[in-house]
Amino acid sequence: MPTYKAPVDDALFLLNDVFHLDRYGNLPGFADASPDIVEAILGEAAKFSEEVLTPLNRVGDREGCKRKPDGSVITPTGFKEAYKQLVDGGWIGISASAEFGGQGLPATMTGLVMEFMCSANMAFAMYPGLTQGATAALAVHGSDELKKKYLPKMIAGSWTGTMNLTEPHCGTDLGLLRTKAVKQPDGSYKITGTKIFISAGEHDLAENIVHLVLARIEGAPEGTKGISLFVAPKILLKDDGSLGERNKVSCGSIEEKMGIHGNATCVMNYDGATGWLIGEENRGLHAMFTMMNEARLGVGIQGLAQSEVAYQSAAAYAKERLQGRSLSGAKYKDKPADPIIVHPDIRRTLLTIKAFNEAARALVTWTALQGDIAHRSDDEKQRQAADDHMGLLTPVIKGVLTDCGFANTVMAQQVFGGHGYIAEHGMEQFVRDARIAQIYEGANGIQALDLVGRKLGKDGGRAMMAFFNEVAGYIKEHGDEAMKPYVGPLGVSLGHLQQASMWFMQNALAKPDNAGAGATDYMHLFGLVALGYMWCRIVEAAQAKLPKANGSAPRYSAKLVTARFFMERMLPETATHLARIQAGAASTMELPDEAF
């Protein structure tokens, strides 16, 4: 059975020592997040994740969700009870607005709590995760009436939320979507069409399911400019807000898929379902994009989460499994063989994952904090800078954390040898579950294009320049002996990133294919620099802690070694990414389609 212990200490180190949450007391809700409150909340989230959600992870995978002939869906054994505990603990609304029953705490904390829950049970954590996403869209774009009707129940968790975008013939290219909405005399709409891949589309965890649906209003323009966003609940509400009749939306089937079996991925049929417009007509994509940053950050967290739990299992196995002897002579002579953690190739594998996880957690925390600033600061300039950061880093986090997260689950599985391929150890489930995060919420190729095609040049490159300046400034200010082994390599890789950016400016305007052909490499190059910067920040904080660390000194020393491993072994890959980008699109685009 996989082991999982939520990394509470690491989370507290990030919040308190690396990003100094206490400096943001002026932001609404942050004053309530005192160090002891934060520690208590993360401790409770850890307990819930470890004790309630972890044991259900394999159950969910084996049993999956079952659709009954009447279209209702049964979740795996134990999910209902666990969901009740989630609701009772108030976990869904910890960062939601107090106006609608939330606790108003920093979204930074929700990010960490979601990491714990996703590590423990990704399929389960998707139910509240989707609710949080739907809540955010409604909160920003919904009318007061809609907000009053839906938000309190969703934030409490008695109702869950979904996002209905994809149709059989369109996923990435939403301009092609066909689901229709016809306006009714009472101001509502009748929605008709088929949506596919709808996570948590139907289940038995909550009394109602609030579907957010993209559809085209009768007579609206073709393409992306004719798409509107609607709310269509599974059960219609009476005037007093209580549950009334069943709406004409139902689950037509559940997809048989590679992983996340504990979450029902539904084909949803809208047969003249009643819905209400969210925001303006034909501005549905705009409303969707508002919540995209948070949703994509959430998916990036899933990548990290699977990487973390897979790492913990692999590390435990490597310390336990006896096989062979250390190359430099037996280390555990009393045993019939050494544990495999003595082998350099096993350590290389574990350190590659560890060095990613700890920096990725920092990157997510830093970016979630910028999200809080963007939403809560009363200083417009500060808000804008934070929003720039969010916009720029979101595709990097989504793409890189899920690509690496998946690759890391595969590496962790490899540590188990043949046992990793067998279901009972749980490692192959991490691989199958992690895989989806590279695909949904915009496949990673789309994240790369978003970064290169949209985010880099936005507002004259303001966000990009701010990021480069911050990292370059940090390197300049931390040239001392203690930091040199870390900022030195970071400077080299930042140079690669800047050269790559320059190359795009010079070569991609006239030939956009040059940007497209280099986009994925650019995203990963950017990710490595961002993670490298995080390692420098972590090292700086760890060095500050070390002199007075006493018992926890090994934890901080380990940060320095892990950072060195990252600088020596992982960061150098930026050179290859740069070489690929500078190769341009010629050989990529030359073959005729039929040559493939």
Next chain:
Amino acid sequence: MPTYKAPVDDALFLLNDVFHLDRYGNLPGFADASPDIVEAILGEAAKFSEEVLTPLNRVGDREGCKRKPDGSVITPTGFKEAYKQLVDGGWIGISASAEFGGQGLPATMTGLVMEFMCSANMAFAMYPGLTQGATAALAVHGSDELKKKYLPKMIAGSWTGTMNLTEPHCGTDLGLLRTKAVKQPDGSYKITGTKIFISAGEHDLAENIVHLVLARIEGAPEGTKGISLFVAPKILLKDDGSLGERNKVSCGSIEEKMGIHGNATCVMNYDGATGWLIGEENRGLHAMFTMMNEARLGVGIQGLAQSEVAYQSAAAYAKERLQGRSLSGAKYKDKPADPIIVHPDIRRTLLTIKAFNEAARALVTWTALQGDIAHRSDDEKQRQAADDHMGLLTPVIKGVLTDCGFANTVMAQQVFGGHGYIAEHGMEQFVRDARIAQIYEGANGIQALDLVGRKLGKDGGRAMMAFFNEVAGYIKEHGDEAMKPYVGPLGVSLGHLQQASMWFMQNALAKPDNAGAGATDYMHLFGLVALGYMWCRIVEAAQAKLPKANGSAPRYSAKLVTARFFMERMLPETATHLARIQAGAASTMELPDEAF
């Protein structure tokens, strides 16, 4: 449904134009392999793979193998009929010795036929694949009596073979194995113990199953020097060779696993089973290693095979799926959107796989040909050189082709977006099936250690030097304008490989951890150089064909473009591998075990 068309044309191009099979007419069996015979055989293998095996691939995955309470195992619907066709076609023994009923054709051809079958249905192809492995071990080390008894039936396919090595507490470290063998007065042995992960351990395809089993004879030394190899058939043979009583070996359970569900992975219980010694007492590992090169080459082929079929499916989907518009303006204006193959990032993905597949097929073919020379030449020097090549390249092929093969199935799946995650398209099965090839027949970390720790320095580095000399000589001789774009980059990467080799010589003797920490990177660096060399050979042959190619000119032109893509986009990674190797083991080994 996945599409598969066996790459017969590419195989013929390799045999005829790149490696000139006709120049080896002096080797036994090669004279029979005239171009028209080869074409006919490959054509038949293609037909069988495409028409019989491909449709059963998903069936096998869904149904899996089922163990009945009496320990017998039922294979998926259709496997029995397909296996009969395989036997009737004489496919198992095409390269086996004519003395025992084989056709004696070059093993090079078996490699290509196995690629086709593995692409079509890897779980199915493992049944004959394991038989071929067991046959090889028996043929080399078995007594004349054992050979006469078993080989004809195995080569015909009426009996299948298995390899029983792994036990619950030992896989890589066979020195720990506990299965016991007790000598009987009649010269046979009673074998007792538990073996796990036994592919094709029990099934209903053949009348008998011939288990090769590693066990320790009572009183034998501990460790690897006390292990012997036995043959223990499922059903004992009467004196006339006909089937007699059931032997005391049985399938205790079938593993629930990530993929290759169509092949039964068994726990095998030996309860005083009767077996006969193969080769000498306590020399079992030596006998096993004889067949290791072929077996590992076979696993490398599985990696290529899954990559190839996943590529074909992804390419077909990319030409069909309409989504978005080309960055350089709509390409298919009559359609509601362009097919996604217009997008550079999709092409980058497809070309990365294509550029691997075609070079990997060349590498396998070249190496299989060396295997033929090693086994069939009457020139001792030639045999030795070929055997050196096999020994050196085998871990590279096993490790690199399965690592890249798996990564490629993941990339191909990504082309499908959300549809790739759904079982019905078959892409996620390729990922799950391909995954095992990185693990079995020696996990890839072990391949890397075999390469670095054993093969590099063997016989004073003779094999390594011969390989370097061949590649360097080729580069030198092909410096003309036409070849420069290809041999230029290859020269740079060969330089990286030589530097890395030198670094090991200078740094790993005193500190073996320096070799261990760099082994996986070295294996991939070696693989890239080997694949790059294959691309040069392919380009040379394609350039020679082009002037008179007429209708097939696009096929040869595509080779040149794909080779350029490889040189520009894939080969530069050798720099990163070198940097990682030269970083040494310090940061990898510094953390105490408990810091993980």
